[in-house]
Amino acid sequence: MTIQAGVQPQATHAFAALYTEVQQFYAHQMHLLDLSEGESWAATFTEDATFDVPTLPEPVTGRASLAAATARTAAELSAAGQRHRHFMGMFHVAERPDGAVSVRSYATVYVSRIGGDSQVHRVCVCDDVLVRVDGALQVRSRKVTRDDLA
Amino acid sequence: MTIQAGVQPQATHAFAALYTEVQQFYAHQMHLLDLSEGESWAATFTEDATFDVPTLPEPVTGRASLAAATARTAAELSAAGQRHRHFMGMFHVAERPDGAVSVRSYATVYVSRIGGDSQVHRVCVCDDVLVRVDGALQVRSRKVTRDDLA
Amino acid sequence: MTIQAGVQPQATHAFAALYTEVQQFYAHQMHLLDLSEGESWAATFTEDATFDVPTLPEPVTGRASLAAATARTAAELSAAGQRHRHFMGMFHVAERPDGAVSVRSYATVYVSRIGGDSQVHRVCVCDDVLVRVDGALQVRSRKVTRDDLA
Numbered sequence: 001m002t003i004q005a006g007v008q009p010q011a012t013h014a015f016a017a018l019y020t021e022v023q024q025f026y027a028h029q030m031h032l033l034d035l036s037e038g039e040s041w042a043a044t045f046t047e048d049a050t051f052d053v054p055t056l057p058e059p060v061t062g063r064a065s066l067a068a069a070t071a072r073t074a075a076e077l078s079a080a081g082q083r084h085r086h087f088m089g090m091f092h093v094a095e096r097p098d099g100a101v102s103v104r105s106y107a108t109v110y111v112s113r114i115g116g117d118s119q120v121h122r123v124c125v126c127d128d129v130l131v132r133v134d135g136a137l138q139v140r141s142r143k144v145t146r147d148d149l150a
Numbered sequence: 151m152t153i154q155a156g157v158q159p160q161a162t163h164a165f166a167a168l169y170t171e172v173q174q175f176y177a178h179q180m181h182l183l184d185l186s187e188g189e190s191w192a193a194t195f196t197e198d199a200t201f202d203v204p205t206l207p208e209p210v211t212g213r214a215s216l217a218a219a220t221a222r223t224a225a226e227l228s229a230a231g232q233r234h235r236h237f238m239g240m241f242h243v244a245e246r247p248d249g250a251v252s253v254r255s256y257a258t259v260y261v262s263r264i265g266g267d268s269q270v271h272r273v274c275v276c277d278d279v280l281v282r283v284d285g286a287l288q289v290r291s292r293k294v295t296r297d298d299l300a
Numbered sequence: 301m302t303i304q305a306g307v308q309p310q311a312t313h314a315f316a317a318l319y320t321e322v323q324q325f326y327a328h329q330m331h332l333l334d335l336s337e338g339e340s341w342a343a344t345f346t347e348d349a350t351f352d353v354p355t356l357p358e359p360v361t362g363r364a365s366l367a368a369a370t371a372r373t374a375a376e377l378s379a380a381g382q383r384h385r386h387f388m389g390m391f392h393v394a395e396r397p398d399g400a401v402s403v404r405s406y407a408t409v410y411v412s413r414i415g416g417d418s419q420v421h422r423v424c425v426c427d428d429v430l431v432r433v434d435g436a437l438q439v440r441s442r443k444v445t446r447d448d449l450a
Contacts, residue, residue, distance in 0.1 A: 009164075012167035013316070015167070015170060015174075016169075016316040017309070017312035017315070017316045019316075020166070020319040021316075023391070030390060031392060085406060085423050085425075087389060087408060088389075089238075089239050090177040090180060090237060090239075092174060092177040092178055092181060093174065105177075106235060110408065110423045112423055112446075114449070115449075117448065119269070120260065120270060120420060122268060123235050123262055146262075147260070147262035147268055148264060148268050149264070150265065163316070165317070165324075166313070169320035169323065170320060239387060239388075239389050240326070240327040240330060241323070242327040243324065255327075256387050269419070270410060270418050273385050273410045273418040296412075297383045298412040298417065299414070
């Protein structure tokens with residue numbers, strides 16, 4: 001399942017370009033989230049993106065709902081004197097026949113108490129489908145699972 | 151020791167291809183491990199791979215032994231209501247004169263209790279030698295050290 | 301803000317080369333730090349680099365000061381029977397018009413007690429400016445912020 005098995009240099013260079021673009025994309029997206037820039041963060045999803053995470057009672061659809069959910073979390077964290085940090089990695093990137101890109105990754109969420117300590121909050125797996133809109137990657141669907149839930 | 155110092159674009163493109171292939175390889179390998187797909191995980195090692203980790207009383211050799219050790223750990227975790235997650239990163243990749251690839255990386259292992267919390271389990275350094283078999287990377291030797299051990 | 305939006309393959313290949321070089325650079329730099337190789341670590345900064353981290357009472361300038369600060373920390377950790385591990389990721393890489401490279405990343409510092417447990421020590425954001433000296437990347441300025449500080 002290693003992507004490059006037996007392929008030509010041209011294909012490996014194209015994979016390198018995609019893989020690094022994906023890494024840059026997630027860094028940018030999570031920097032926005034952790035800066036509480038909810039509107040800009042929501043704009044890294046497609047207009048009709050679906051977002052399915054255990055923290056929310058049901059899947060959310062669309063940028064306005066995404067931004068609203070993020071604003072609520074940011075307000076709660078601020079009131080509690082806490083910060084979250086979303087550290088993703090271990091990206092497995094696979095181009096699909098329809099041109100979309102499947103990305104499975106790990107995401108650790110850290111929580112820090114201002115004036116206190118930092119610790120692991122959640123350990124998650126993130127399954128995304130990315131599509132290219134006007135040349136840039138956007139998330140069309142995201143499904144997050146948490147290791148502490150059955 | 152930065153690989154690209156003074157080299158040509160062609161060399162930097164080849165390095166980018168190798169570096170991203172290595173990242174994809176580790177993501178795939180650890181996804182398999184964390185999914186308890188021990189046989190598929192073992193197949194990412196060479197037939198005669200050596201595997202030296204502090205958790206095992208002595209180094210293990212060969213895929214059958216690797217799969218068996220993994221199955222034991224998976225059974226123990228399941229019985230304890232826990233999950234492990236292997237998050238690697240900080241890859242330093244160096245091609246050797248014989249064509250093998252040395253990779254030093256960091257690996258954090260998280261443990262989550264189902265219905266409980268998540269925390270850091272182990273912090274490790276992983277020294278691997280990768281070789282190419284039928285076009286795909288495989289681990290020929292792995293030596294893991296743990297920060298909490300002398 | 302995704303770098304590759306609408307650009308040509310040549311540009312995406314150049315970005316892949318830079319992005320992987322940056323990742324390799326940080327892996328190498330932090331491996332040196334965690335091995336307590338302070339002099340070699342300091343040599344990954346420019347001669348006149350500025351280093352602004354919350355742990356130090358004031359910003360440090362120059363390699364000798366960097367190496368001295370690192371040696372102090374290494375001695376304190378050794379006396380306390382502890383190890384630190386610097387795990388960086390989530391790199392956002394942007395070339396600047398002047399040829400320098402801005403890199404924002406996340407850095408988790410783990411602490412392990414020899415014969416004891418491992419846990420999160422600090423969660424940080426690292427804002428660097430890298431420049432190329434004799435073909436190799438070096439840090440010209442680093443500013444680190446910690447999530448647990450106001």
